[in-house]
Structures are given as C-alpha cells and as structure tokens.
Amino acid sequence: MSYDLQPPASHFIDGQYVEDTEGQPLPVIHPATGATIATLHEATPAIINRALNAARRAQAEWAAMTGAERGRVLRRAADIIRDRNHALSVLETWDTGKPLQETLVADAASAADALEYFGGLAGTLTGEHVQLGENWGYTIREPLGVCVGIGAWNYPSQIIAWKSAPALACGNAMVFKPSETTPLSSLRIAEVLTEAGAPAGLINVVQGAGAVGHALVTDPRVDKVSLTGSVATGRKVYAAAAEGIRNVTMELGGKSPLIVFDDADLDNAVGGAIMGNFYSTGQVCSNGTRVFVHRSIREEFLSRLSERLKGVVMGDPLDEATNFGPMVSERQREIVLGYIEKGKAEGARLVAGGKAVDGPGFFIEPTVFADVTDDMTIAREEIFGPVLSVLDFEDEDEVIARANDTEMGLSAGVFTRDLARAHRVIGRVKAGTCYVNSYNDAPVELPFGGSKLSGVGRENAKAAIEHYSQLKSVFVRMGDVEAPF
Numbered sequence: 001m002s003y004d005l006q007p008p009a010s011h012f013i014d015g016q017y018v019e020d021t022e023g024q025p026l027p028v029i030h031p032a033t034g035a036t037i038a039t040l041h042e043a044t045p046a047i048i049n050r051a052l053n054a055a056r057r058a059q060a061e062w063a064a065m066t067g068a069e070r071g072r073v074l075r076r077a078a079d080i081i082r083d084r085n086h087a088l089s090v091l092e093t094w095d096t097g098k099p100l101q102e103t104l105v106a107d108a109a110s111a112a113d114a115l116e117y118f119g120g121l122a123g124t125l126t127g128e129h130v131q132l133g134e135n136w137g138y139t140i141r142e143p144l145g146v147c148v149g150i151g152a153w154n155y156p157s158q159i160i161a162w163k164s165a166p167a168l169a170c171g172n173a174m175v176f177k178p179s180e181t182t183p184l185s186s187l188r189i190a191e192v193l194t195e196a197g198a199p200a201g202l203i204n205v206v207q208g209a210g211a212v213g214h215a216l217v218t219d220p221r222v223d224k225v226s227l228t229g230s231v232a233t234g235r236k237v238y239a240a241a242a243e244g245i246r247n248v249t250m251e252l253g254g255k256s257p258l259i260v261f262d263d264a265d266l267d268n269a270v271g272g273a274i275m276g277n278f279y280s281t282g283q284v285c286s287n288g289t290r291v292f293v294h295r296s297i298r299e300e301f302l303s304r305l306s307e308r309l310k311g312v313v314m315g316d317p318l319d320e321a322t323n324f325g326p327m328v329s330e331r332q333r334e335i336v337l338g339y340i341e342k343g344k345a346e347g348a349r350l351v352a353g354g355k356a357v358d359g360p361g362f363f364i365e366p367t368v369f370a371d372v373t374d375d376m377t378i379a380r381e382e383i384f385g386p387v388l389s390v391l392d393f394e395d396e397d398e399v400i401a402r403a404n405d406t407e408m409g410l411s412a413g414v415f416t417r418d419l420a421r422a423h424r425v426i427g428r429v430k431a432g433t434c435y436v437n438s439y440n441d442a443p444v445e446l447p448f449g450g451s452k453l454s455g456v457g458r459e460n461a462k463a464a465i466e467h468y469s470q471l472k473s474v475f476v477r478m479g480d481v482e483a484p485f
C-alpha cells in the first residue's frame with residue numbers, strides 16, 4: 001500500500017476526516033525539492049470546538065472500559081503500523097525530508113513500539129491499598145480527561161505516539177496538533193488507532209500554527225498539555241496552561257554535552273558524535289552538540305571524524321542509499337547558516353562543511369567546528385541542525401563544570417573505558433537523559449526528558465503514567481467517628 005500525499009482532509013475528528021476551507025491554507029513543502037506536495041487548511045474555531053467536544057464525549061466511553069480492553073486497541077494499532085511501516089515511512093520522508101533509510105527504522109517503528117509498550121501496561125495500572133490500623137485507605141488511578149499534544153516537526157509520528165500511547169492507556173482522550181511544517185503523518189496514526197478500535201473522538205488531529213496550539217492550551221475543556229518544542233514556545237505554553245492550573249509535560253530543547261575521555265574507544269566515540277549531531281540532519285533535541293574531547297586525542301578524533309564524513313550520501317531522501325537529508329525548511333536552513341557564520345566570525349576553526357548546497361531543496365553540509373570555546377554562540381545556543389562543535393578539555397572536574405554551564409539539561413553522554421569514571425561523571429552531569437559509550441538511543445522502556453530549561457515531566461516508560469493519570473485517595477473508617485461534640 002501507499003498513502004496519497006494529499007490526505008482526504010486536513011483534520012481527523014470524531015473518527016473521520018474533516019475539512020473546513022475557511023481556515024488559512026497550509027502548503028506542505030517537500031524539503032528535498034521545495035515543491036508543494038499537499039495543501040491543508042488551518043483549524044478554524046469551529047474545527048477546534050468540534051475536536052474538543054468529540055474528545056470529551058469519547059473519553060467518558062473509553063475510561064469506562066477496562067485497562068486490558070484499552071490495551072488491546074493500542075497493541076492492535078501497533079501491529080497495523082508495523083504492517084504499514086513502509087508506506088508510513090515514505091510519507092514521513094516526503095513530509096520531513098528525512099532519509100527513508102532513517103524513517104524506515106525510527107519513526108512509525110518508534111510509534112509502534114510506544115503503542116505496544118503502553119498497550120501492555122494499560123491492564124496493569126492500579127492504585128494501592130494502605131492499611132491504617134483497623135482503618136484503611138486505597139488509591140484509584142484515574143485519567144486526567146482530555147489531553148492536548150503539540151508537536152515539533154522533527155519526529156511527527158513518534159511525537160504523536162509518545163504522547164497518545166500513555167494518555168490513551170490511562171483512559172484519556174487526545175487532541176493533537178502537529179507542527180504546521182509536518183502535518184501529514186499524525187493524521188494517519190490517528191486513522192490507524194480508530195481502525196484498531198479506538199472510539200470515534202478518542203484521538204483527533206487538528207492542523208495549524210501557534211495560534212491553534214494556544215486556543216487548545218487555554219480551552220477549559222482541556223485537562224493536560226504536552227508540548228514538544230523549543231524553550232521559547234515552552235515558556236509560552238507552560239504559562240498559558242498555568243492559567244487553568246493544567247497538568248503539563250514539556251519536552252524542550254537542549255545544548256547537550258558529549259564527553260570523550262582519552263581512554264575512550266575512539267571509533268565508537270566518533271560514531272556517537274555522528275549519531276548525536278548528524279542523524280536526522282542534526283534536527284534532534286537530545287543531540288550532543290558540545291563535543292568535549294580530551295586535548296591529547298583531539299586531532300586524532302578530528303581526523304577520524306573527517307574520514308567518516310566521506311561516507312555521507314546526500315541526495316534524494318526517498319533513495320534508500322541516502323543517509324543525509326535536507327533541513328526541514330528554508331527558514332530552518334537560514335537559521336543554521338546564520339549560526340555557522342557566527343561560529344566563523346567568533347573564531348572557531350571550520351574543519352568540515354559550512355555551506356548550503358546549491359540546487360533545489362534545503363540541503364546544508366554536515367559541519368564540524370574545532371577550537372570552540374564555551375562563550376561562543378555556537379556553544380551556547382541550540383542550533384538544531386548539522387553543526388558539531390569540538391571543545392578541548394584537560395581534566396574531569398573541569399569538563400563536568402563546563403558541561404553543566406548551560407541553562408538547558410536535556411541529555412549528556414560520556415565515552416570512556418573506565419567504568420567508575422563513566423558512572424561518576426553521569427552522576428554529576430545535570431541532564432535528564434544520559435548515555436554511557438553511546439548516544440541518542442531512545443527505547444520506550446526508559447524515561448525520556450530534560451532537567452532545567454529542557455523540560456518538565458518524562459515521556460516513555462512507566463514514568464509517563466504518572467504524567468497522564470492522577471491518584472484519588474480514599475480513607476475508609478471501620479469503626480465509629482470520634483467527634484469533639
């Protein structure tokens with residue numbers, strides 16, 4: 001099978017595709033050519049209203065089902081997604097420009113993993129019994145109600161699934177707004193969930209930019225907001241959600257350190273730096289963009305990295321041989337090129353890349369800077385593109401202090417053969433998602449999320465259940481009530 005690039009309609013509400021051409025047109029651009037491949041319409045207030053009403057209604061029906069019944073629907077959806085992995089991956093590649101080589105293993109596949117995992121957990125969710133002498137208490141784990149998910153453009157299928165799978169497992173409904181840049185695949189994931197047996201209205205997708213997101217976040221029918229996006233947007237969404245004291249999950253940006261000690265397996269460290277800077281053309285929030293390399297191995301590290309960069313195959317992302325795609329948009333390419341110019345102007349040594357690629361599409365060369373210092377803009381701000389900065393260090397205490405000298409705290413990685421040092425360093429870095437002798441793995445079984453400005457809450461793993469459910473406590477007295485009068 002394959003999906004038409006133009007979906008049946010812009011939104012998916014109450015179990016069906018819905019259009020409202022009153023909404024602003026949203027062209028969908030293929031990043032490898034700049035061609036418009038579909039045109040959708042932004043959600044109008046009527047569309048938003050319809051989605052939220054459908055979600056409220058469906059949530060009551062869904063919460064009345066047993067966890068095992070809910071889990072069965074999620075696991076069936078995981079199976080359908082795996083069956084359609086190729087078609088979903090091709091669609092994701094058209095939409096995001098990420099190489100098919102990647103989308104085949106990292107996008108729909110990761111969505112299926114999340115639905116399968118939380119489908120398995122759904123029947124196990126319980127409260128607890130607490131004995132209090134002859135009296136006792138118990139807790140009931142209840143859903144929050146209607147959840148709003150708002151996604152970034154880098155992993156659209158994964159983001160809708162990482163938010164919807166735990167939300168639905170806990171008995172909530174979801175209204176999801178993908179990034180306006182990549183609106184296509186989340187429609188198909190919602191369609192699959194409905195086909196798998198989710199009641200109409202349980203999962204809805206509405207399109208639009210920030211204003212649609214804001215309307216959702218501030219609506220009194222909404223109980224929870226989960227955002228994947230930049231710190232700047234996170235601040236706005238968190239503040240808006242706070243008006244209604246809504247529960248939030250914030251998965252925001254990072255400027256994460258990857259520390260390579262002099263005893264590291266150098267080829268693995270170079271591989272980790274590639275995975276942490278150039279996968280998805282560097283458009284990954286957890287990227288280890290500040291690569292601290294021990295001074296004694298710096299030149300060897302750079303030379304092996306340059307050698308490996310010869311393996312970059314840039315081109316048509318739909319060709320499975322391609323391993324490096326374009327940036328998602330012209331705007332994003334301009335932002336990244338601006339950072340590269342700042343890197344040069346502030347005195348960093350350009351070792352590789354540094355330019356846009358002539359021709360159609362939003363391609364940019366994989367770029368490596370050495371001699372980067374902590375105060376340079378490229379070492380302080382999230383670039384969200386294929387720009388790797390190498391910084392030198394001498395000793396452990398120094399590198400930990402420098403690694404932590406950022407307002408963000410999403411991820412951190414360490415490469416060393418010294419086990420004690422690996423765990424000591426990880427114990428001291430201020431980051432939510434860490435790696436030892438690896439980088440950027442995100443299995444659904446491990447919590448994912450950030451500290452400091454990088455976020456609030458955790459996605460994935462059992463930890464996510466805490467963020468999509470609440471406990472009701474019940475005290476039960478077995479004897480008479482003793483009152484003062």
Ligand code: NDP
Binds near residue numbers: 228286384
């Ligand atoms: P943005 O912050 O620009 O947008 C994120 C989403 O929020 C989009 O859907 C956007 O809509 C929407 N939005 C924007 N303004 C508002 C608002 N006022 N109210 C409600 N919604 C709003 O991020 P990008 O899409 O550019 O994604 C890149 C960022 O995401 C990077 O900082 C990256 O680090 C972060 N990210 C974090 C991840 C994590 O798990 N920690 C994973 C992936 C990315 P629209 O864009 O359509 O206008």
